[in-house]
Amino acid sequence: AQSVTQPDIHITVSEGASLELRCNYSYGATPYLFWYVQSPGQGLQLLLKYFSGDTLVQGIKGFEAEFKRSQSSFNLRKPSVHWSDAAEYFCAVDNYGQNFVFGPGTRLSVLP
Amino acid sequence: GAGVSQSPRYKVAKRGQDVALRCDPISGHVSLFWYQQALGQGPEFLTYFQNEAQLDKSGLPSDRFFAERPEGSVSTLKIQRTQQEDSAVYLCASGRDRANSEAFFGQGTRLTVV
Numbered sequence: 001a002q003s004v005t006q007p008d009i010h011i012t013v014s015e016g017a018s019l020e021l022r023c024n025y026s027y028g029a030t031p032y033l034f035w036y037v038q039s040p041g042q043g044l045q046l047l048l049k050y051f052s053g054d055t056l057v058q059g060i061k062g063f064e065a066e067f068k069r070s071q072s073s074f075n076l077r078k079p080s081v082h083w084s085d086a087a088e089y090f091c092a093v094d095n096y097g098q099n100f101v102f103g104p105g106t107r108l109s110v111l112p
Numbered sequence: 113g114a115g116v117s118q119s120p121r122y123k124v125a126k127r128g129q130d131v132a133l134r135c136d137p138i139s140g141h142v143s144l145f146w147y148q149q150a151l152g153q154g155p156e157f158l159t160y161f162q163n164e165a166q167l168d169k170s171g172l173p174s175d176r177f178f179a180e181r182p183e184g185s186v187s188t189l190k191i192q193r194t195q196q197e198d199s200a201v202y203l204c205a206s207g208r209d210r211a212n213s214e215a216f217f218g219q220g221t222r223l224t225v226v
Contacts, residue, residue: 004154034214036217041219042219043116043203043217043218043219043220044155044203044205044217045217046214046215046216049214090154090155092154095157098160098167098168099145099157099160099168099171100145100147100155100157100215101157102147102154102155102156103154104153104154105152105153105154
């Protein structure tokens with residue numbers, strides 16, 4: 001069965017520091033991969049997606065992610081974190097075109 | 113509207129009560145999904161519609177859960193005889209076409225069963 005793991009439950013970084021959130025997936029074919037962000041009391045907002053082609057994808061709010069097939073990873077990065085980036089981040093894989101399988105999420109806290 | 117709209121935003125139900133949660137997808141979107149998000153967890157798939165056809169309901173946890181989208185637009189998720197374990201945020205998402213295109217999520221309905 002398809003699965004997504006996000007090893008870090010909670011990460012704290014200082015404002016202005018760089019950020020990397022880890023995501024590993026288990027999938028039987030070429031995956032379609034997504035990162036979503038969820039602020040408290042809000043729905044999920046798409047940050048970026050990977051379908052094919054360039055393995056480094058750019059998203060909104062200055063985020064990027066790199067697909068590494070050999071490591072089954074799709075880590076999210078941002079060079080300089082802003083206080084407004086504090087939220088919950090979810091990695092997801094498309095499940096053979098039927099739905100999404102989400103990871104458990106990583107909560108990001110940002111110190112001033 | 114411009115986005116996916118869900119109502120009510122919050123619902124408190126007494127155990128055993130029936131509830132109905134509404135989702136208004138983005139106009140013209142073919143795909144519609146329901147997800148359940150327990151506290152501190154990622155969303156888990158419940159069911160998927162393509163237009164009015166319910167193509168996948170494998171994620172519905174019991175026969176107390178029922179979803180419909182009779183005209184291929186608005187969808188309702190109904191939970192009968194609610195239990196405490198049904199307490200969660202219920203998220204609706206819609207997409208332009210195939211399930212693996214970008215899905216736009218609503219803000220969710222937080223259901224608390226007391």
